[in-house]
Amino acid sequence: MLLCISITKKSLKFFQSVYKSDFLIVSPVGLRTLLEKRRGKRKRNQSSDNSDSDSDDGTNNDDGSSSIADFLSSIESVYIDQLDVLSMQNLDHLFYILENLNCIPEQATSSTDFSRIRHWSLNGWARYYRQLIVLTSFTSPLFLSLFHRFSTNYAGQCLIQPTFPLNGFIRPLSTFNQLFQRIPVCDPTLRFNYFIEHILPRFDTSTYDHTLIYLSSYFDFVRLKNYMRTEKHKQFNYLTLSEYSTKKQILLARNIFYHREVRFLLMTERFHFYHRYRIKGIRHILFYDLPSYGHFYPEIAQFLTLPHVVDKKKTIPTAQIDEPSTCTALYAKEDALKLAYILGQTSVTDLLNSEKNTHLFTNK
Known part of the structure; x- marks a missing residue:
């Protein structure tokens, strides 16, 4: 799933191009499928002088750039909801996406406004300004590892854990040892x-x-x-x-x-x-x-x-x-x-x- 949303003064526009959107609502497997598709297209383009544009997924830039995840370079906030549910699928897709965030694009496009590019972004420091919010119903060493690895904001980290029940779930089970x-x-x-x-x-x-x-x-x-x-x-x-x-x-x-x-x-x-x-x-x-x-x-x-x-x-x-x-x-x-x-x-x-x-x- 990939839903691109742009915000205007009076409305929300859905199903926009990723280069013109303000929010991306994605599933890990859906976004990784898209990135792998672009990777395969890049390999094909490297063997020819002309690159074909694919307008079906709305992710290709105006100049047919061969960059794989350039539309993820300007991500400023990542919100992962129900990480525990995602763990019941395949967390490798989520790790793959997080590793491709805030990478410097390999090529510029004709629509790139260089006056809006920040110097710390050109220095490769965008990940230190990115905010990461993770919600999960339980804590595990794997979840903590993911959070500490990709929560690299210079302001630090904040971890909120609910208190554990005093008696847990074992007390109501009184019919067997x-x-x-x-x-x-x-x-x-x-x-x-x-x-x-x-x-x-x-x-x-x-x-x-x-x-x-x-x-x-x-x-x-x-x-x-x-x-x-x-x-x-x-x-x-x-x-x-x-x-x-x-x-x-x-x-x-x-x-x-x-x-x-x-x-x-x-x-x-x-x-x-x-x-x-x-x-x-x-x-x-x-x-x-x-x-x-x-x-x-x-x-x-x-x-x-x-x-x-x-x-x-x-x-x-x-x-x-x-x-x-x-x-x-x-x-x-x-x-x-x-x-x-x-x-x-x-x-x-x-x-x-x-x-x-x-x-x-x-x-x-």
């Missing part, structure tokens, strides 16, 4: 190796049939799925649900998981973000890592209270089964922000400072 286990690694590769060596074998028993494994990263999801599907580990009986699953695949996986003996159900965070299905038949939950959204934890954990099939003739709630349900969450010290949303600031301090690696929250 919840175990938080600290792991000594945070790197994705080291976490995966630790998981398959120490955690997964413990759940690969008949006692833990119908276990939901929740993964916040799609890359971890693919890595774990590929590990289970190899010939060496073909004994794993599992199903998958991801943001790329079709409606037919989702319906089939939910039906099989509910009516048959399946050991694991792998589910990504983006799948829950986009669909919010209430998965029935879950007896145990294992959080590979903590959810990005704090309220996702109780939403997923409440799946244990839904009914599931014990045999073909009788369906009873999970809470009434002799074998108790379990909810296990893995965390590292670097997950302090995620823990604060789930457990509350008081409990997080106790967990991180404790010498114990496991902490059990009971229903009593």
